[in-house]
Amino acid sequence: MKKLLNSILVLTLIALLVVGCGPAQNSTSDEQPQNQNSAEEQPITLKVGASPVPHAEILNAVKPILEGEGIKLDIIEFADYNQPNLRLADKDLDANYFQHIPYLESFSKDHKLDLTYTAKVHIEPMGVYSHKIKDLKDLKEGAEIAIPNDPTNAGRALIILEQAGLLKIKDGVGINATVYDITENPKKLKLTELEAATLPRVLQDVDAAVINSNYALEAKLVPTDDSLALESAKDNPYVNILAVCKGDENRPELKKLADALNSPEIKKFIEEEYRGAVIPAF
Structure with a gap:
């Protein structure tokens, strides 16, 4: 009888240990997808170089549009026309928005940079x-x-x-x-x-x-x-553009930025904010 009781006690303890371990394993299994989902939900950050006015102001107007796409804009302001392209070529930036097409082409040629553009945004009459x-x-x-x-x-x-x-x-x-x-x-x-x-x-x-x-x-x-x-805006070749490194044109987040810059909301913002001093090019 004593041996029987001891056997029952041992089996009971084993059963309790098995049951006790079960929820911990399930908890770990449940938490892992949650952590993965949390990582997946982190917004993508784009670093974009810009002149303070009007480029950075326009990019700030773009922010709410991109937030709905899970993209965060980090706007880096520059006071000169040299650093934004050099920093872009060095991959310190994902894109820049400060220059017109002739300047991009001339600067890229002079400094042997592989840069291009994805969106025509506005004209600033000189x-x-x-x-x-x-x-x-x-x-x-x-x-x-x-x-x-x-x-x-x-x-x-x-x-x-x-x-x-x-x-x-x-x-x-x-x-x-x-x-x-x-x-x-x-x-x-x-x-x-x-x-x-x-x-x-x-x-x-x-x-x-x-x-x-x-x-x-x-x-x-x-x-x-x-x-x-x-300067006349008609047939003006000096359209300000969103510049990127060659090969990055089809990055989904950069395409979304280009689309946002050419959106009806941004066209309305430019027209109402600058009243002819800055003219939408789309």
């Missing part, structure tokens, strides 16, 4: 500004005009000055024009080439300056109101 005159006809002989020193924007500035009747440039050079292509300069204007970002700051020191709209907006200038001459 304008001529002055704190000293109200009309370009009032420019005196020998007046100083500051223009951007990067090749594509310098050529663009010269075309605007030609269209304003201030000078003439060699036929056929187009956006590749340099100061050496000026064939007529009746007022003997002095053209000073400076870093594009500095032009609003030197406006008080020169008679006039040709300024990119993003820098004009940062300086609280209103292109449609304050400019003495404004």
Whole structure:
């Protein structure tokens, strides 16, 4: 009888141990998919370089659209036109949004970078500004005009000055024009080439300056109101784009970013926020 009781006790203990281990194994099994699901639900983060105005502002308007797609935007602001492309080529950024197509092509060629673009977003008409005159006809002989020193924007500035009747440039050079292509300069204007970002700051020191709209907006200038001459948006080749490394064009998250930048919501935002100073290109 004693042996029987001992046998029953041993079997009971074994049964309890088996039952006790069961839920722990089930709990581990249940928790593993939950952890996997949690990892899968983590949003994808895209690092995008941008000029503060209007590019970063437009990207901030894009954020809610992408959040619904499980994508988080990390916007890195740059004050110059060099670092965003160099950082993109080094894979420090997933994309950048600050430049027009001719600048991307020129910079990529000069620095041997494999960059391309996925979306055309907007146009920023370049304008001529002055704190000293109200009309370009009032420019005196020998007046100083500051223009951007990067090749594509310098050529663009010269075309605007030609269209304003201030000078003439060699036929056929187009956006590749340099100061050496000026064939007529009746007022003997002095053209000073400076870093594009500095032009609003030197406006008080020169008679006039040709300024990119993003820098004009940062300086609280209103292109449609304050400019003495404004570039036409019709057939304008200077469309600002979303740039990526070649080979990344089909990354799903970057395609979603491109789609968001070309969405009706963003078109409405640009039209209402900038009222002609920035024009949707889609």
